[in-house]
Amino acid sequence: MEFNIIATTTFGLEAVVKRELQDLGYSNIKVSDGKLEIQGNEEDIAILNINLRCAERVLIKFGEFKATTFDELFEKTKALPWENIIPExxxxxxxxxxxxxxxFSISDSQAIVKKAIVERLKKHYKIDWFKETGSKYKIEVSLLKDIATLTIDTSGDGLHKRGYRDRAGDAPLKETLAAAMIKLSYWNPERTLYDPFCGSGTILIEAAMIGKNIAPGIDRDFISQDWEIIGKEIYKKQRKIALGKIDHNVKLRLLGSDVDKRSILRARDNAENIGVNEDIQFFMKDMMDVDLHWDYGVVITNPPYGERMGEKEEIERLYKDFGKKFKEFPTWSVYLITSNENFEKLYGKKADRKRKLYNGRIKVDYYQFYGPRPPR
Incomplete structure (x- = not known):
């Protein structure tokens, strides 16, 4: 079956997800704010769910039309072939x-769409009552400027839930954003990567997965595995393909430090859960006391932002120290996100590039300070 498939993403990461789709062999990609659209089949749904690192969800776009009245919403929803996807x-x-x-009434729109689908399925299955005891098909009606888009979620839990993070810290960075930060940097597996505020280890674990080519969804389930039209076999086949692409021979130098002992223990557990614990060194240490013996290294980090009351001075001192520390390493490149608008001033250097992103609901800037290119 052919579908319009949407990969949703956080604002600002559309170009990163587009590149991921191209790397997976897709073309004719339609890009708009927060979403990318391609044509594909059941197999493609499994491929995208298992392999996309920076997207949030994979949806089937089931219908799109203008609706300015509830009658219009009802009739146009009812006209769609829901029986092709939803079983009895x-x-x-x-x-x-x-x-x-x-x-504008969301609850009314939901009720109308539900009723329209029920009416359509009643006629098709020749029954009056739906027990709804089988697999789940999460439908969303999204109304934007009077255009109704009806989608079915194929992912279930958001794609950032890779399955390795049993224990996250107080302010965990989404795995999808951590992967995007790496993809937007000039890091590659031959260069040292250091996260001086590593927390529960997300950035370094994502880097290890990128470096070894471990598909992000290889170790978790998706809602569409239970669907009659897709099923476990298609996912099993795609997981097997993804397993065959892992590079077990690559040697990585990934370092993470934090002053909080619990964070380091969490980070080690999380790395072990996905099987990259031998690729990363996590240690409890203040960034100022860490010795870095390599040239042309890369820092990618998510430092504290000082969003809570009374933290401002502490954060400002931390950012100044961070700037001082990496002045000593002129060949290193530094990448970080923060919501603190004075960051460059405190760090003591203007960024080579700045990009607006979102960390959850917090608007942040992704600062990029480029070191020189390593000699070939």
Missing amino acids: DGEFPVDGKSIKSKL
Whole structure:
């Protein structure tokens, strides 16, 4: 079956996800804010869920049309071939959102869409009552400027949930954003990578997975595995292909330090869960006391932002120390995100490039300080 497939992403990461899709062999990619659209089949849904590092979810776009009245929303939803995807016992909850649309009541829009799908399926399956005891098909009606888009979620939990992080810290960085920070840097597996505020280890674990070519979704389940039209066999086949692509021979130099002992213990556990614990050295140490013996290394980090009351002075001192520390390493490149708008001033240097991103709901800047290129 052919589908319109949408990979959703955090604002600012569209270009990164587009490159991922191209690397997976896709072309004719339609890009808009927060989403990328391609044509594909059941196999492609499994490929994207298992392999995309920086996308948030993989959805099937089931219908898109103008709707300014509830009658219009009902009739156009009912006209779609829902029976092609939802079986007789399927569970199909409907979620919704509305922005700048005449149909602004989300609960009413959800109820109308649900009713329209029920009417369509009643006629097809010739039954009046749906038990909804089978597999789950999460539907969303999204209204934007009077255009209704109906999607079905194929991922379940967001793609950032790789399955390795049993224990996250107080302010965990999403795995998808950590992977994007690495993809947007000039790090490659031949260069040392150091995270001086490593927390629960997400950046370094994602780097190890990128370096060894471990697919991010290799170790977790997806909601569409249980669907009749996709099923476990397609996922099993794609997991097997992904396993065959892992590079077990690559040697990585990945270092992470933190002043918090619990964070380091968490980081080690998380790395062990995905099988990259031997590729990363985690140690409890203040960044100022860490000896770095290599040239042309790369720092990628998510330092504290000082969002809480009373932390401002402490954070400013930390950023100044950070700047002093890496003045000693002129061949190193430094990449970090923070919401602190005075960062460059405190760090003592203007960034070569700055990019607006979101860490959860916090608007951040991704600062990029380029060191010289390593000699070939």
